[in-house]
Amino acid sequence: MADMIVAENLAYWYGELVAVDHVSFNVAEGEILGFLGPNGAGKTTAVKMLTGLMRPKAGKAVVLGLDMAKNTEKVQGEMGVCFESANLYEQMSALENLKLFARLFGIDGFDPYALLKRVGLDGREKDRVETYSKGMKQRLMVARSIINRPKVLFLDEPTAGLDPSSSESILEIIREERERGATVLLTTHDMEEADKLSDRVAFMNKGKIAALDTPHNLKQQYGKRALKARVAVAGGKLEDREVVMDTPETAKAIQELFAREKVVTVHSEEATLEDIFIKITGRGLTG
Amino acid sequence: MKWSIIGAIVSKDLSLYFRNKFIAVITVLGIAAFLVIYLVMPGTASVTDVGLYAPVVPPAFAEEDNEHIVFVMVDSEAALREAVAGSDYSVGVALPADIMEKFARGEKPDVKIYSSPETTEEARELFRNFVKGLAFEQTGQLASFNETEIVLGTDLLGQDIPLRERMRPLFAVMLLMIEMFGLANLITVEVERRTVQGLLVTPMRVRELFAAKGISGIILSFVPAALFMAVVGGLNSQPLVILAAMLLGAIMVTGISFLVASLSNDFMSIIGWVFVVLIIMVIPAVGIMMPGTITGWAKAIPSYYLVLPVHQAAHYGSGWGDVWQYLLALAGFDLAFIGLGIMALRRKFQ
Numbered sequence: 156m157a158d159m160i161v162a163e164n165l166a167y168w169y170g171e172l173v174a175v176d177h178v179s180f181n182v183a184e185g186e187i188l189g190f191l192g193p194n195g196a197g198k199t200t201a202v203k204m205l206t207g208l209m210r211p212k213a214g215k216a217v218v219l220g221l222d223m224a225k226n227t228e229k230v231q232g233e234m235g236v237c238f239e240s241a242n243l244y245e246q247m248s249a250l251e252n253l254k255l256f257a258r259l260f261g262i263d264g265f266d267p268y269a270l271l272k273r274v275g276l277d278g279r280e281k282d283r284v285e286t287y288s289k290g291m292k293q294r295l296m297v298a299r300s301i302i303n304r305p306k307v308l309f310l311d312e313p314t315a316g317l318d319p320s321s322s323e324s325i326l327e328i329i330r331e332e333r334e335r336g337a338t339v340l341l342t343t344h345d346m347e348e349a350d351k352l353s354d355r356v357a358f359m360n361k362g363k364i365a366a367l368d369t370p371h372n373l374k375q376q377y378g379k380r381a382l383k384a385r386v387a388v389a390g391g392k393l394e395d396r397e398v399v400m401d402t403p404e405t406a407k408a409i410q411e412l413f414a415r416e417k418v419v420t421v422h423s424e425e426a427t428l429e430d431i432f433i434k435i436t437g438r439g440l441t442g
Numbered sequence: 443m444k445w446s447i448i449g450a451i452v453s454k455d456l457s458l459y460f461r462n463k464f465i466a467v468i469t470v471l472g473i474a475a476f477l478v479i480y481l482v483m484p485g486t487a488s489v490t491d492v493g494l495y496a497p498v499v500p501p502a503f504a505e506e507d508n509e510h511i512v513f514v515m516v517d518s519e520a521a522l523r524e525a526v527a528g529s530d531y532s533v534g535v536a537l538p539a540d541i542m543e544k545f546a547r548g549e550k551p552d553v554k555i556y557s558s559p560e561t562t563e564e565a566r567e568l569f570r571n572f573v574k575g576l577a578f579e580q581t582g583q584l585a586s587f588n589e590t591e592i593v594l595g596t597d598l599l600g601q602d603i604p605l606r607e608r609m610r611p612l613f614a615v616m617l618l619m620i621e622m623f624g625l626a627n628l629i630t631v632e633v634e635r636r637t638v639q640g641l642l643v644t645p646m647r648v649r650e651l652f653a654a655k656g657i658s659g660i661i662l663s664f665v666p667a668a669l670f671m672a673v674v675g676g677l678n679s680q681p682l683v684i685l686a687a688m689l690l691g692a693i694m695v696t697g698i699s700f701l702v703a704s705l706s707n708d709f710m711s712i713i714g715w716v717f718v719v720l721i722i723m724v725i726p727a728v729g730i731m732m733p734g735t736i737t738g739w740a741k742a743i744p745s746y747y748l749v750l751p752v753h754q755a756a757h758y759g760s761g762w763g764d765v766w767q768y769l770l771a772l773a774g775f776d777l778a779f780i781g782l783g784i785m786a787l788r789r790k791f792q
Contacts, residue, residue, distance in 0.1 A: 206643050228645050236643040242636040244454065246461045258450035259644040299640070 156184040157220070159307050159338035160205060164214035167200050174200040176362035177214060187329070187339040189353030189370075191346060191428065193438060197362040198342045199239075199311065205340070206236050206309055218307055232260065235305035239312040239342075241292040245285040249276055249295050252284060253302060260303040274298040275324055290321030297325055301332060308332055311342045326352060346428035356428060360436040370428060377434050378426025382409060386416040393419060443653060447646045451654030452661070455628055459662060465624040472620050473666050476613040480606050480674050492569075493534035493556075495522040498542050502580040511572065519554070526556040533557045533569050545581050553577075553587040610676045611752040612727040614667045615745060618691045619720055621663035622699045626712045629655060629703035633790055648791065652784055659696030664689055671756075680755035683765060687755070690769060691748040693776040700783025704790050726750070744775040 160182040167175045175197040182188040192198050203209040205216045207227040216223040218230045243252050250267050257265040271280050274294040284292060297313055310329065314322040329352060333339055343349050349356050350370045357367040366373060380400035388394050396416065398408045400423070412418065432438075460466045494513040496503065503513065516522045519536045526534040534556035538544070544551040555569055577587050632638045641651060667688050671677050677684055698719055706712045726746035730753050740746055751765035751772075 208639060208642055228647060231643055232645040234643070236640075238636065238639060240636065242640045244458065244637055245635075246458055247454070251457075255450055255454050256640075256644065259447055259641065259646050261444075261446065261645070 156186075158182065158217075159184050159186075159219060160188075160340055161217040162201065162205065162214070163217060165201060165204055165211050165216060166213035167197075167204060167209065167211055173362050175204070175211075178359075178362070178364050179214075180357055180364060180367055182338055182340055184338055185333060185336055186354045187333055187341055187352050189349030189356035190340060190342040190359060191344070191349055191356055191432065192359030193344070196359040198359050201359070202309055202311060202340065202342055206234065207231055230307075232303070233305060234307040234309065235300035235303060235337075236309045237296050237300035237311060237313050239315060241289070241296055243284045243292060243295060243299070246283060248281045248283055249287075249298075250280045252295065253299060256299050256302050262303060265302070270298050270302065271295075274328065290317045293317055294321065294325060297328055301328070301337075304335070305337060308337045308339045309342075310339060312344065313341070314343075314345065314348060322348075346432070350428050358432050358435060360438070365435050366431075373428065373431050374426050377431040380426075381424050382421060383424045384412060384416070384421045385419045386412075387419050388417075443650060444646075447650050448654045448657065451641070451646070451651065452657050455654065455658040456661065459624055459628060459658070462624075462627070465627060468620070469624065469662075469666060472617055473670055476617060476670055477673060480610065480613060491531050493522045493525050493531035494537070495519050495534070496537040496541070497539040498537070500537070500541060500545070500576070500580045502576045503537070508572075523556055535569075535573055550588045607757065610671070610674055611730075611749055611756055612724070613674075614671050614676065614688065614752065615691065615727050615749055616720075616724065617667040617670050618663045618688065618695050618748075619723055619745075621659070621666065621692075622695055622702060622716045622719065623712060624662055625655070625659040625696060625699035626702040626706060626716065627709055628658065629700065629787065630706050630708070630712060633703070634707060638791055642791070648788065651791075652787070655700070656693075656696050656780070659699055660689070660692045663695045664692035667692070676756050679757075679759045680761060683755040683760070683762060684752050687748055687751040687765070687769060687772065690772045690776055691745075694744060694748065694772065694779050697776060697779025697781075697783045700787050701779065704783065704786035744772070744779075747772040747775065 158181040162178050162180050164177045164179055165175055166173070166177045178197075178201060180188070190198050190202070200209065204211045205218060205223065207216075207223050207230065210224055219233055221230050223230055244255070247255070249271055253267040253270060254265070257267070268277070268280060271277055274297060276291060276294060276298070279287070279291065284295065287295065293313065297310075300308060300310070308329075313325050313329070317325070326348065329339060329341070341349065341352060353370065355367060355369050356373065358365040366377075368376070382398040382400060384396045384398070385393050386396055396412060398405060398412060491512050491514050493516050494503065495516050495518060499515075513535075514531065516525060516534070522531075522534040522536055525531050536554040536556070538551045538553070541551040541553075553573060555573060557569070573587070632641075638651070642648065668677075668685060671684065671688070702712060702715045702719065705715055722743060723745040726740045726743045727749040729740045730746070730749045747768045751760070751768045754760035754765055
C-alpha cells in the first residue's frame with residue numbers, strides 16, 4: 156500500500172530548543188498510527204508541520220505523495236484535522252460551524268444534519284456551541300474534521316478528558332473512518348486507546364522517535380508476560396506471586412506454585428505500552 | 443483568490459461581530475450618540491462682531507447687511523486696538539478720516555485691519571476680501587485701498603459654518619476609528635481561541651484570510667460613518683470625494699486594527715491600544731475643525747489627510763483637483779499600515 160504520510164528527516168527548532176529532531180516515519184494507506192509521547196516531546200510540532208501549519212526548518216513533510224510545503228492548499232483539501240483543544244466558533248451553532256467549513260472546503264450538497272446525527276449531536280444542531288459540554292464540543296470537532304471525507308486524518312488527543320461514553324463514540328467514528336479508507340495519525344497520551352486503535356505506534360521523546368512498531372511487537376520485544384497469582388498464607392493474609400512466562404522454567408514454576416501454595420486467584424499479565432515507553436525512554440507518558 | 447472562501451469568512455465575521463453584544467451596542471450607540479450630539483448643536487452660524495473705527499462712515503459700510511458679520515462702532519483707533527487685544531472683537535477695522543475724499547480723488551485710502559494672534563491666514567484673507575468688497579461697492583474699483591497693517595486674530599473663517607456642521611467630519615472620522623475595537627477584537631479572539639488554526643488547515647490561504655479580514659474591517663468602519671454622513675446631510679457637497687476619502691480612511695483603520703490585534707491578547711489590551719491611537723488620530727481632526735488650535739506638526743499624523751479632504755469637500759465644495767494630493771498621501775498611509783499589519787499578524791498566526 157502507498158504511504159499517505161511521510162516525514163523525511165523532519166526538524167524544527169525554536170532558537171536553541173530543538174522541538175523535532177530530524178524525525179522520519181511513514182503511515183500507509185488505511186493505517187492508524189498512534190503517536191505517543193509526553194507533553195513537550197515534539198508531537199504537536201511534528202503534526203503542525205505535517206498539516207501545513209508550520210514550515211519545517213529541515214527535512215520534508217510529504218502527504219498524499221505531495222510535498223506539503225509546495226502543495227499545501229491541494230493537500231489540505233483532502234485532509235481533516237481535529238485539534239486537542241476545541242477551537243470552534245462558540246457563538247455560532249453546530250450547524251453554522253459545519254456549514255462554514257463546508258463552504259471553505261467547497262462542498263456542494265452537504266448535509267450537516269446527517270453528520271451531526273452520526274456524532275450524536277442531533278437535536279442540538281441549532282444551539283450555540285458555547286452551551287455544549289466538553290464531550291459535545293469534542294464530537295463536533297471530530298465531525299468538522301471529517302466534513303470533507305478526508306483521505307488523511309490528523310487527530311490530536313481526540314478523547315482527552317472525556318467520559319467513557321463520549322470517548323467510545325469518538326473511537327467508533329475513528330474506526331469507521333479507517334474502514335472507509337482514511338489514513339489516521341492519532342496523537343495521544345492514552346496508551347490504552349492507542350493500543351486498541353493503532354496498527355502501529357510511534358514513541359516520541361525529546362524530539363526524536365524512540366521506537367516505532369506494532370503494539371504486539373513492542374510488547375514482545377520490550378515487555379514481559381507474567382502469571383500473577385494471589386495466594387493465602389498463614390493468618391489468613393493474601394500475598395502476590397509472579398511467574399515469568401515464555402522461559403524454559405515457566406511450566407515447572409507454575410506447577411510448583413500450585414503444589415506449594417494455596418492459590419486464591421490467578422491471571423496472566425502483559426506489559427502495557429506505558430511500561431514499554433518507560434523502559435525505552437526512562438520517563439512516563441504523562442511526564 | 444477564492445472569493446467563495448473570502449465571502450464565507452466575511453459573512454462569518456459580520457455575523458459574529460453583531461453577536462458580540464458589547465461591540466454591537468457600542469457600534470449602534472456610537473452612531474446614535476453622534477447623531478444626537480450633531481442634532482443638539484447650533485444649527486446656524488454664529489454672528490461675528492467686528493469693531494469699526496470710522497470718523498467718516500462710507501455708505502457701503504453703513505449699509506452693509508451681512509447676516510454673519512455685524513460692525514460695532516468704537517470711538518477711537520486706540521479703543522479699537524484695546525478691544526481686539528482684549529478679545530471683545532475678533533477683528534477690528536480702522537478707516538481714515540479722509541476716506542471719502544480719497545475715494546473721490548481716485549486715491550487709495552489707508553485701511554488698518556486688526557486681529558488677535560491666533561487668526562489663521564485663511565481668516566485674515568477672508569476679512570481682507572470682505573473689506574475690499576465693501577470698498578469695491580463704494581468706488582466700483584478693485585483694490586481701492588492700501589492695507590497698511592494686519593494684527594493677527596482668532597479663527598473667523600470657521601465661524602461662517604455652524605458648529606455642528608464643522609464637527610460633522612470629526613464625528614464621521616470618530617465613527618470610522620471606533621470600529622478598531624470591533625475588528626481588532628474579531629482578529630484577537632480568532633488567534634487566542636485558535637479558531638484561526640482550524641481555518642488554516644482548510645484549502646483557505648493566508649492571503650485569503652487577510653483579504654476577508656480586510657473586507658470585514660472596511661465594511662464595519664466605512665458603513666456606519668457613511669450612514670452618519672448621509673443622515674446628517676454631509677454628502678450634499680462632493681459626495682464622491684467624501685466617500686472616497688472615507689473609504690481610504692476605512693482601509694487605514696483596518697490596517698491599524700491589524701497592528702492593534704497583533705499587539706493584543708485580550709479585549710482590555712485592545713481598549714488600551716485603541717485609545718492611544720484614537721487620541722493621536724483625533725488631533726488633526728480637532729485642528730482642522732478649529733483652525734489655530736494646532737500647528738504644522740499635525741500633518742505628520744495620518745488622519746490629517748483623511749479629515750482635511752472631507753472637511754474641504756463638505757464645507758467648501760472642494761473637488762478632486764483640490765484634494766487629490768491628500769487622498770494620495772492617505773492611500774500611501776493605507777499601504778503602509780496594511781503592509782505592517784499583515785506582517786505583524788502573520789507572525790502571530792504562526
